Amino acid sequence: MAAAARGKHTPVKITDVAAEAGVAPMTVSRVINTPDRVSPATTAKVRAAIEKLGYVPNLIAGGLSSRRSRMVAAIVPTIAHPMFAGLVQSFTDAMRDAGYQVMLALSGYGNDGDEALVRTLLGRRPDAMLITGAEYTPMAWQLLQEAGIPIIEVWERTARPIDMLIGFDHAELGARVAEFFLAKGHDRFVAFTAVDSRAQARTRGFADAARKAGATVLRTRVVPAPSTIMSGRESLREILPELTGRTALFCSSDQLAFGVMTEARMQGLAVPDLLAVCGFGNFELSAASEPPFTTVNVEGVTTGRMAAEMLLRRLAGEPPRDTDIVEVPYRIVERAST
Amino acid sequence: MAAAARGKHTPVKITDVAAEAGVAPMTVSRVINTPDRVSPATTAKVRAAIEKLGYVPNLIAGGLSSRRSRMVAAIVPTIAHPMFAGLVQSFTDAMRDAGYQVMLALSGYGNDGDEALVRTLLGRRPDAMLITGAEYTPMAWQLLQEAGIPIIEVWERTARPIDMLIGFDHAELGARVAEFFLAKGHDRFVAFTAVDSRAQARTRGFADAARKAGATVLRTRVVPAPSTIMSGRESLREILPELTGRTALFCSSDQLAFGVMTEARMQGLAVPDLLAVCGFGNFELSAASEPPFTTVNVEGVTTGRMAAEMLLRRLAGEPPRDTDIVEVPYRIVERAST
DNA sequence: GTGAAAGCGCTAACAG
DNA sequence: CTGTTAGCGCTTTCAC
Numbered sequence: 110m111a112a113a114a115r116g117k118h119t120p121v122k123i124t125d126v127a128a129e130a131g132v133a134p135m136t137v138s139r140v141i142n143t144p145d146r147v148s149p150a151t152t153a154k155v156r157a158a159i160e161k162l163g164y165v166p167n168l169i170a171g172g173l174s175s176r177r178s179r180m181v182a183a184i185v186p187t188i189a190h191p192m193f194a195g196l197v198q199s200f201t202d203a204m205r206d207a208g209y210q211v212m213l214a215l216s217g218y219g220n221d222g223d224e225a226l227v228r229t230l231l232g233r234r235p236d237a238m239l240i241t242g243a244e245y246t247p248m249a250w251q252l253l254q255e256a257g258i259p260i261i262e263v264w265e266r267t268a269r270p271i272d273m274l275i276g277f278d279h280a281e282l283g284a285r286v287a288e289f290f291l292a293k294g295h296d297r298f299v300a301f302t303a304v305d306s307r308a309q310a311r312t313r314g315f316a317d318a319a320r321k322a323g324a325t326v327l328r329t330r331v332v333p334a335p336s337t338i339m340s341g342r343e344s345l346r347e348i349l350p351e352l353t354g355r356t357a358l359f360c361s362s363d364q365l366a367f368g369v370m371t372e373a374r375m376q377g378l379a380v381p382d383l384l385a386v387c388g389f390g391n392f393e394l395s396a397a398s399e400p401p402f403t404t405v406n407v408e409g410v411t412t413g414r415m416a417a418e419m420l421l422r423r424l425a426g427e428p429p430r431d432t433d434i435v436e437v438p439y440r441i442v443e444r445a446s447t
Numbered sequence: 448m449a450a451a452a453r454g455k456h457t458p459v460k461i462t463d464v465a466a467e468a469g470v471a472p473m474t475v476s477r478v479i480n481t482p483d484r485v486s487p488a489t490t491a492k493v494r495a496a497i498e499k500l501g502y503v504p505n506l507i508a509g510g511l512s513s514r515r516s517r518m519v520a521a522i523v524p525t526i527a528h529p530m531f532a533g534l535v536q537s538f539t540d541a542m543r544d545a546g547y548q549v550m551l552a553l554s555g556y557g558n559d560g561d562e563a564l565v566r567t568l569l570g571r572r573p574d575a576m577l578i579t580g581a582e583y584t585p586m587a588w589q590l591l592q593e594a595g596i597p598i599i600e601v602w603e604r605t606a607r608p609i610d611m612l613i614g615f616d617h618a619e620l621g622a623r624v625a626e627f628f629l630a631k632g633h634d635r636f637v638a639f640t641a642v643d644s645r646a647q648a649r650t651r652g653f654a655d656a657a658r659k660a661g662a663t664v665l666r667t668r669v670v671p672a673p674s675t676i677m678s679g680r681e682s683l684r685e686i687l688p689e690l691t692g693r694t695a696l697f698c699s700s701d702q703l704a705f706g707v708m709t710e711a712r713m714q715g716l717a718v719p720d721l722l723a724v725c726g727f728g729n730f731e732l733s734a735a736s737e738p739p740f741t742t743v744n745v746e747g748v749t750t751g752r753m754a755a756e757m758l759l760r761r762l763a764g765e766p767p768r769d770t771d772i773v774e775v776p777y778r779i780v781e782r783a784s785t
Numbered sequence: 786g787t788g789a790a791a792g793c794g795c796t797a798a799c800a801g
Numbered sequence: 802c803t804g805t806t807a808g809c810g811c812t813t814t815c816a817c
Contacts (some may be wrong), residue, residue, distance in 0.1 A: 122794055133804045139795060148802060163593065168570040169511050170794035173809050177509060180550075180571075198527055210571060212518070213551040215522050232506040233518075233548060255501065338735035358583075371737050393668045393702075397676035399709050439767050460810055471788045476812060484787060508810035509792050 121162045132156035141166055161223035172234070181420065182235040184214045184226065186305070191392045195409035196263065200239060203417030209236065216241070216303040220405065224249040231256050237420040239424035242267045242276055261416045265307060266436070273419050273433040275412055279307045282439055283314025283359070284404060286387055287322070289441050290357035295385065296324040297356045301344045301365050308361035315359045327351055332365065341368020349376065356384050362389040363395045363404055370398050370446065386446040395444070402446035407439045459502045464549050468496035475631045479504055510572070519758065520573040522564065524643070527676065529730045534601065535748035538577060543753030546575065556643040562587040569594050575758040580605045580614055597761035599754045603645060604774070608637035611771040613750055620743060620777055621652025621697065624725055625660070627779050632721065634662040635694045639682045639703050641674035646699035653697045659749045665689055670703065670769040679706020687714065694722050701733045708736050708784065724784040733782070740784035746778045757771055
């Protein structure tokens, strides 16, 4: 072993194992990939040879030959957000269990459909792909389409899905939050929103629905990226002078909402009497806040698992179905802040 | 385009482009990989052909041939933790900029050196590897050693590094926290710790140092996984009866510490007079808490960036150096809770 | 600056 | 159940 360690890369290949075991390379391949088609005696010999030589099959070569890389690419904006962290985690776990490695690409907000990114990923010939729904350049869309692999878009219900999709309409979600507040008799609305396009879609839906119902939208504050607890606190301080009556506030993330809750407590603002707050995400922060605040639950972990299941089904050879476009259910989790 | 879309995988290959451009395949390869060695005229022809056919080079084939996959593997326990999320994010960004894709493997706590995981990853012939330092099985250690690729371990200073390392001694960090409290005159100590081995190492270092200095360690509470804000709150409630004097508390994560701070406020406990609190991580939560609490800053993002730099240096052909084993500086960030 | 030949290490397909 | 023959699509190497 120490001697072999000097050679770059493990030099042991399938022919070495075959020679050692006194069989053909193909038999070694079968022992590894389809063990049930090899006699127990041969299997034992080959396994011993593999063990002895420390053979690690070259999946690159296997992939080239079989035209299946056993890799899937995943594009998400970031993993610094619990929603995407949970999504990636559950997706990766599920794919790993099925024998697939995940190539993770972090696009940053707004570059999910970036052609260069899609190109390099596709160059690796992934067997499938997960993409955080976004606007694609026409070329990127075409590349994905022509790749001929199952693709699942998540989070956002796009107008023209490439293939499969699991997501929801962000503007519609915002509208639901507005309705929730309207039902409670609110007629003064404020929103704090991160700069990313989906957050802004939620806010737009929220404000539009409020206006449509005849309510006043006092303010829609766009928080500079990254939106943090601190920016929630700052935002509340900034609009404090305008907070003269019973007001409903929708924050595009639980981080912001948590900051608002903290600042409200420090300022002695009555929640929910003067200020009612709703976040987005249903992260631990929302329930652990004191008092806990109302938020919208979106299932990151479930989405990742479902996305994996849908892709694996296709990879197993099943044809497209009606259920390939799935609406992720979200729900408003009501707590003490509203 | 629509016609081609039916064929599985993009069927366009380098020979197609070569034929279209009227050159040899090798010339196409050069246009892509070493453009400066091709005449402008030829380059233009080839680029046009690539564009026209929508050619996406097969990096799998290229990797097999060149024996460089341009992929790096990264093993971390989870990305649901800001520390590792930041690490992975910065590492991925830096590697992407250098033309490398990251294969992410989430090991869960305690399986970082799992042989099966290492094997499948190595099978993909990554050009380099990042591992969250851990105990390896002898076989896994040997496999990594023999892989002949640059490997960097992060977070934990291991006794016998495989290759490069960037990390710190967790027990020593715990001892520093104890010293910090001792210097403030504390002589009653409590620790809340997550189940993972590194968290426990920190707690052990903390408790040992406290005892060595003659202080009393009232309690070392191990919090069931996952350690959350809520478990911090519960933990504090549980030890409340024992909190009869001025006490120093070290939490193995900012999550736990935040829960403690929240619960302390609810219970009307005087912080830091009755209970002094120190967290770990210096995440947003620690600064955004009201009052903000003392914590230990560890640079996840910096570590990821440095790890990438160190690996890239080796990949560029530079030989090992003395500085391949790096101590990550950490520091206690003092705030209102101590 | 460009091309031709010869693999990289594995597996599909077909024998036997 | 096992072996043989051909590649997979690219790049290395060596000519020219």
